[in-house]
Amino acid sequence: MxxxxxxxxxxxxxxxxxxxxxxxxxxxxxxxxxxxxxxxxxxxxxxxxxxxxxxxxxxxxxxxxxxxxxxxxxxxxxxxxxxxxxxxxxxxxxxxxxxxxxQVDAPELRWFESASTWLPPNAWVWLAGAGLWLAVGSLVLPRVLRWKKSGGQQTLAAFGLCIFLFSLTANLGVVSRTDIGFVVRKNVALRMTPTSGSELLSALSPGEPVRRLKSRGNYFFIRTPMATGWVERGQVGFINE
Amino acid sequence: MKLLRFIYSLQLLAPLFVCAQAPPQIPAAALAQLQVAQPLVDVSSPATATAEFDPPVVRAGEKTFYHVSVGATQNSIEWPAEISAPAELNFGAAARGEVTRLDGSRFRPLTAFAYEVTTSVTGHFTVSNFVVTAGEQRVEIPAASLDVVETNAGPPARRLLLEVSETNLFFGQPFRVRALLPAAAGNQIEALRDVQFNGSGFMTDKFATRASIENISHGGQSRPAYVHEVVMTPLTAGPMNISAQAFTAGRDFGGPIVISGQVTIPGGPPKYILLFSAPLQLNVRPLPTDGELPGFTGAMGKFITDKPLLSTNRVRVGEPLRLKFNFNAGTNLVRLVPPSAPRSREWQIIAGKPGQNLFTLIPLTDEATNTPAIPFCAFDPVVKTYYDLTIPALPVTVMNDGLPVQLAAWNADEKNLAPLKLSALAEAPGKSMASLKPLQKQGWFVVLQIVPVLGFIVLWRWDERRRFLEAHPEIVRRRKALRDLCIEKKKLQAAIAAGDLEKFVMHAATAMRIAVAPHFPAAARAMVGGDVLSLLDERQQGGREGVAVRKIFAAADAQFSRSPQSTADLMSLRADVAATLQTLEEKL
Known part of the structure; x- marks a missing residue:
């Protein structure tokens, strides 16, 4: 100890x-x-x-x-x-x-991602933990500790569960937002395949928002408001990196 | 009705006022040229053939050529694989070719066959006439005679000479090939037409073809010759045979020609005779792989580089600039394959069109301070090594667009609003996190969530145990008795060690009461000696343990009587008391 x-x-x-x-x-x-x-x-x-x-x-x-x-x-x-x-x-x-x-747009956020922007990312996870254990504790502890059953305990459990369920979606939004990145260099080549010699689909402007869909080797497969394609690592920065 | 009549009148008069669009004007000369019919190729007239030996009289062992000309296209003639000729004549190398000649107002095809013939036997030999098929026609090849004599003062047979600049080559190394037709008697020179180089594994540079008349050294004497010169490049490695064939074309040079020396050009219509050369063997070696430098594109020969030139040395991001380079060579026996555009993170590089010798460079970032070095090298076949011709990096300044820190804002009424601008600096670090990576994605935090789960599991197990003990109180009593017995035994040992007889009796009795209490169940202080004895078996009751129990309890009870008993010998019972307590403890 x-x-x-x-x-x-x-x-x-x-x-x-x-x-x-x-x-x-x-x-x-x-x-x-x-x-x-x-x-x-x-x-x-x-x-x-x-x-x-x-x-x-x-x-x-x-x-x-x-x-x-x-x-x-x-x-x-x-x-x-x-x-x-x-x-x-x-x-x-x-x-x-x-x-x-x-002349670039802000990233398009889904509803649960928008909800996750209300609080810092770590606050949501603590809130979810607190809500869950408050609900579980309100249901379990009175029985274990032989407290007298009351409406207050059930209200507390329901409140904790509501907090947990809501913060669960916000946590999903936090995790989802970690795949949002921004082009950090100029005229970043958006390519058709993850190779340096592949066909250029478009050139991305600095600050343009992208969403990472998958990665392979030195490349990310991303989606922009206009197209999807591969970009080299280091040309896009992500919020949590 | 009047209105309709008026409109109809306007329609009738319209051609007087409206002009049609003029057709495109073609110059009169061009129009006349279009209207003149081009000469037709005559393939329907009866084909004729000629056959002769050139020269018709030779010495024994001297070469002569058997020439056959057929007035038909080469593809239409079914030529025999072997010529039926006297056995004394040896038919050697052969050639065939086709030429088109203008005969009156029509083009006529002429196919020629030529054989090299030798014989060591003197005499008169005749190749008899024979028939070949030319398309749907049967063409008779006339007989041709050859006289082989002991001595002959006539000119030797005409044939092409072949010269190459190099016979031991490297793969891809350009070399010069010359087909020569020496002048005939009286320096009479004839042009060559449809010069063809036979062999495989080389490429002819059509743009490096040159014709001239110049003096050559042949047979130990200088004489003029018609020279047809081309540049070739071997495309395969290994031994390679090359030969030339061409038609004599009289004075038909086909274009301007440089003449050096005194020559006589014959008049009259040309006589198309197929001539060919003896084959030459070349040895083509593969390029060495050792010492190959970056950027080898196949350039061959000795080059001198000029300093590369940039169109500008200050450029904005995204704006193109041109990099001009130049390689000079002393001869035309070089092959320059321009460097290919390398890949660069900071530059977009676009190669120019062939022959332009330039690259278009577009800076992608303002971090670039130099143009990219463009690797390039060539192979020098003389010294048999690769050498570096890399276009060096040149310093440039790439300017940034610059970013504003304030923007004027206007509303719909074009009234100036508060300007958009960057914020002031943060004076303190403000809120912080240990890492930008959220806890949701950190492994230790997920593990931490197990702790409350474990807590709840422990709580549940505790509650379950508690409920079990509530249902089985004898377990609790026995455990408590064991704990109390342990304490009492320690006190008993202390009393024995101190020799305190009174405490010995008291703790011995108390220990026995504690040990038997859970069996009834009752409070320990309510237990008497009989209760203890009842838990001992009959042997023990009658033995030393029974005696010890009775004496201990008697002494304990006597402490409360007016005339206490003598307890001097009770300390000797300690072994029996210990054995009794051991027995009772085992029964708990």
Whole structure:
């Protein structure tokens, strides 16, 4: 028991260290972006995100990349900021602005994916767990512990079950949204087969949303609003990567 | 009615005012040329044939040629496999060919057969006449005579000479082939027509064909000759035979020709005689595989590269630029297959049309700082090695379009609204996650979900056990008795160790009561010696254990009496007490 406790303490401590390192890299990044050194700022924010992804670092990374002319990377960064904090006003504003400038659409979300954007992805999974065990506990514990049966317990079980069922669809949306990606390079070739010599179907603009259907070797089979085809890895970035 | 009449009048007058569309105008000369009928090819007239030996008089052992000409197409003639001739005549190499000659207002086909003939016997020999079928006609080939004499001062038989620039070649290496017709007596020169090189495994470059009249060295003396020159490329490796055949065409050179030296050109209509050369053997070697460099396309020969030129060195993403390159060669005995377009992540590369020697390059990203190097090499057959001709990377600046940070926004009334712009910087990291990968897709989190499940399973098992024990209280009593007995035995041991007789008696009695209580069931303090004895068998009751029980319980009861008994010898019962307690414990 003591060992488990120590392990938990260590895990919490390492999380705290990551947070501190990420903050240490966030500050010089902000300074570099103010000084107009956007490539350095982008590198600082990238390192900060590698330590611990945060919505603020991703918003600033997006601004630095946008100033460097990398619209696709910027849009991906702001989408990731919104992934962590769906209510981040800066990310929402920047995405609207960038899509207007770059003339690209936002990804088309299914209803359960739209529902999953109301809360951060991890909140949904905890909510689902809490709802499930609340329902199970409300049904099982009174019997085991020989509590007197009451309407309140059943109401609590029904409430927990409702939360679980609703968050289940949202969790499905979270998992489904991990296949949404954005073109990060310019004129990305959409090919008919997963080979470098295959026929070109279309060229994709930076920031264009795609949905990953499958992968093979160094290629992803994706669907865009206009067509489906294969693109090389590294030319498309995904929200959770 | 008047209106209809008026419309009808307008229709009648319409041709006076309306002009039809003029047909396309064809020049008068072109129109006249279209109207002149082209000469027909005469294949219906009776075919005639000639046969002769050239020369008709030779020395013994000297070569002569048996020529047959038939006025029909080659395909229509059923020519015999062997010529019926005197046995003394040896028929050697043969050739056949077809030429079309203008006879009056018609083209007439002429098919010629030629055989090389030698004999070592002097005399007069005649190849008798024979009949061949030409289409539906039967054509008689007339007889031809040959005189073979001891001495002959006449000119030797005319035949083509064949020269090649190289006889030991590499696969794909271009080489020059010349068919020569030396001038006849009096430097009379004749043109050649329908020159044909026989053999397989090579390709003739039609664009490198050249005809000239020049002095050649033949038979130890210089004399003019008609030269037909082509460039060929071997397409297979191994030994290769090549020979030439052509028709003499008199002064019909077929185009401008360069003449060097003094020659006489005969007049009159041409006499088409089929001549052919002795075959030449060439050895074609395969290209070495060792030392082959990247970008080999089959280029052969010695080239010098000019510096490649870019149409511009500043370009925007997506805009094309042209890369012009040039390879120079000293001779025409080279084969340049331009480099093929390599693949590049940063550039789209499009090869130009054949002969243009250029690539169109389109930058796909502003990260490109150089044009891509285009690998290329050639094989030098002289030094027998590959050498590098890679077109080097050239520095370019690829400019980005630049991205705005603010956009003016207008509504439907063209009133300026608040502009769309990038947000301000985030001042703090804000909300964070350990990883962008959601917990739903992390294996450890799925495993963590097992913990509450295990908790509920434990709870359920505990409840089940509890219900079982409630249904079987004797198990609980026995367990409790065992626990209490264990404690009491320890106290008993402590009393023995301390020599405290009073405590020994008390703990011994208590231990026995605890051990027998679950059997009745009753509280332990309610048990008496008789209860303990009842659990012992008859042997024990009458033996030492029974005595020990009675004495212990008697001593315990005597503690409460006014005249306690002497307990001095009770400590000696400790072994019996232990045995009794062991017996009772086993029965629990």
């Amino acid at each position: 003591r060992r488990i406790f120590l392990l938990l303490i260590l895990m919490m401590d390492s999380g705290g260290q990551d947070r501190a390192l990420a903050e240490d890299l966030f500050t010089p990044g902000t300074g570099a972006i103010r000084a107009g050194d956007f490539p350095t700022a982008a590198a600082d924010f990238q390192r900060s995100i590698q330590q611990r992804p945060s919505s603020g670092a991703l918003v600033n990374l997006g601004i630095a990349e946008w100033q460097c002319g990398h619209a696709g990377v910027a849009i991906l960064a702001w989408e990731q900021a919104q992934w962590i904090d769906p209510s981040d006003a800066r990310a929402i504003q920047n995405l609207k602005f960038a899509r207007t400038v770059a």
